[in-house]
Amino acid sequence: MIETLPALLAGAVLVAAFSIIIGLLLMGFDRIVAARMQARIGPPLTQPFTDVRKLLAKENVVPENAIPWLFNLAPIIALASAITILFYLPIGGFAPVLSGGGDLILVMYLLTLPALALVAGGFASGSPYATVGAQREMVTMIAYEFPLAIVVVAIAWRLAAAGISLPFSLATIGANPVWGLVGPLGAIGLLILLIVLLIVTPAELSRVPFDTPEAETELAGGILVEYSGKNLALFSLTQGVKTVAMASLVVALFFPYRLAAIAGISGFVGAVVDLLFYILLITLVAFISVSVIRVSMARFRINQVVSVYWIYLAIAGLAGLLLVMVDQIMGVV
Amino acid sequence: MKIPSSFNRSLWVFHLNTGSCNGCEIEIVATITPRYDPERFGIRLVGSPKHADVLLVTGPVTKKMAPRVRRVFEQVPDPKVVMCIGTCGQSGGVFYDSYNLDGPIDQVIPVDVYVPGCPPRPEAIVFGVVKALQKLERLEAEQ
Numbered sequence: 001m002i003e004t005l006p007a008l009l010a011g012a013v014l015v016a017a018f019s020i021i022i023g024l025l026l027m028g029f030d031r032i033v034a035a036r037m038q039a040r041i042g043p044p045l046t047q048p049f050t051d052v053r054k055l056l057a058k059e060n061v062v063p064e065n066a067i068p069w070l071f072n073l074a075p076i077i078a079l080a081s082a083i084t085i086l087f088y089l090p091i092g093g094f095a096p097v098l099s100g101g102g103d104l105i106l107v108m109y110l111l112t113l114p115a116l117a118l119v120a121g122g123f124a125s126g127s128p129y130a131t132v133g134a135q136r137e138m139v140t141m142i143a144y145e146f147p148l149a150i151v152v153v154a155i156a157w158r159l160a161a162a163g164i165s166l167p168f169s170l171a172t173i174g175a176n177p178v179w180g181l182v183g184p185l186g187a188i189g190l191l192i193l194l195i196v197l198l199i200v201t202p203a204e205l206s207r208v209p210f211d212t213p214e215a216e217t218e219l220a221g222g223i224l225v226e227y228s229g230k231n232l233a234l235f236s237l238t239q240g241v242k243t244v245a246m247a248s249l250v251v252a253l254f255f256p257y258r259l260a261a262i263a264g265i266s267g268f269v270g271a272v273v274d275l276l277f278y279i280l281l282i283t284l285v286a287f288i289s290v291s292v293i294r295v296s297m298a299r300f301r302i303n304q305v306v307s308v309y310w311i312y313l314a315i316a317g318l319a320g321l322l323l324v325m326v327d328q329i330m331g332v333v
Numbered sequence: 334m335k336i337p338s339s340f341n342r343s344l345w346v347f348h349l350n351t352g353s354c355n356g357c358e359i360e361i362v363a364t365i366t367p368r369y370d371p372e373r374f375g376i377r378l379v380g381s382p383k384h385a386d387v388l389l390v391t392g393p394v395t396k397k398m399a400p401r402v403r404r405v406f407e408q409v410p411d412p413k414v415v416m417c418i419g420t421c422g423q424s425g426g427v428f429y430d431s432y433n434l435d436g437p438i439d440q441v442i443p444v445d446v447y448v449p450g451c452p453p454r455p456e457a458i459v460f461g462v463v464k465a466l467q468k469l470e471r472l473e474a475e476q
């Protein structure tokens with residue numbers, strides 16, 4: 001926990017700048033990797049930066065039948081809330097900026113905020129396409145929330161069952177990597193839960209195959225259809241920051257390892273090693289759950305999205321949870 | 334309006350059919366295949382005119398389409414480029430003496446680059462984009 005106000009502000013600014021830069025780089029990385037998988041060369045790594053610079057210089061159109069204040073406020077809220085998530089997640093070897101203030105439950109609530117801002121912006125744009133997109137976004141949100149909750153609860157339950165206090169706190173999860181607590185059966189359960197979380201991630205980020213709210217081909221950009229210029233740039237920054245946040249959550253829950261601590265490096269070099277290791281991990285997570293899935297699949301229909309999450313992934317998640325529980329009970333007996 | 338230097342490395346394209354025979358559309362789709370890979374230069378097809386920088390217009394503009402073409406053109410935020418793909422849009426092409434035309438395109442909205450051909454090959458469309466980029470660079474230098 002950082003005590004003084006100036007230190008807190010400096011930390012917040014640093015995290016914001018870091019997450020925006022890494023987020024855009026991750027998006028560029030995703031575009032290159034996807035292009036390579038389709039036997040193309042793909043854009044340069046810095047393409048998202050160019051796109052954002054161009055969007056910032058473009059005209060900002062507010063449609064006639066939009067609600068202007070809400071239409072303009074939504075992108076700002078979306079970006080701000082996406083950055084706020086990262087204040088509660090550990091970045092590399094650094095403790096979260098607001099580490100004492102919140103736990104996993106708060107992070108789960110914060111994760112819905114950018115999506116809610118997007119929904120508000122979609123409804124405020126006064127376009128039928130955006131309205132349909134906003135409704136789909138809400139349905140998607142309801143759909144993926146349940147498997148996500150199962151994963152979070154399973155890990156917290158395992159920590160609590162091991163007699164560790166404050167199981168929902170990210171510091172606790174970071175200090176006790178959950179893989180170390182379970183036996184072989186539990187490890188299989190955790191692996192299933194990890195896969196579930198990796199499949200929740202593209203929906204959280206509205207990427208193919210769960211990009212039904214944006215659905216370029218049928219809804220013409222859906223929820224973002226009326227956004228242009230500065231507002232669209234803010235939304236694409238949000239997209240990048242959300243990618244970092246979701247990948248960080250996966251890393252924080254399942255891989256809270258610090259290379260420097262394992263290798264016994266300390267001080268400044270250790271911090272740098274930790275940070276690089278963390279960037280490597282989130283790139284890996286983004287590669288699997290964004291690039292690979294999006295290249296290999298086509299878009300689901302909205303009703304399929306709901307059944308994928310509520311039926312298949314929920315069952316898989318519950319099976320994982322059950323395996324972890326059985327493992328714990330057998331371990332005690 | 335001032336053209337930012339990032340503009341010509343990040344062209345987002347919106348495609349508008351004003352009554353074409355679909356031949357030009359197929360060639361446009363061929364242009365964005367991995368063989369030509371325009372994403373190398375930051376070119377991307379977008380689904381909404383509000384996101385676009387380049388308006389690709391095909392077809393001879395029928396009477397019913399003319400007001401829609403104007404509306405879509407107005408919806409593209411400045412700065413913007415209009416490219417006319419296909420002979421139809423330049424002269425009416427095979428439809429030149431049809432009773433229900435309001436076109437060609439430059440009678441309805443201002444056009445920056447013409448790509449002739451019925452339909453033009455993907456190479457021609459790429460060449461048209463290069464011409465558009467050169468024009469943008471010239472405008473940038475003049476600023």
Ligand code: SF4
Pocket residue numbers: 353354355356357391392393418419420421422426427450451452453
């Ligand atoms: S130019 Fe030729 S191919 Fe293109 S829309 Fe017109 S008639 Fe069809």
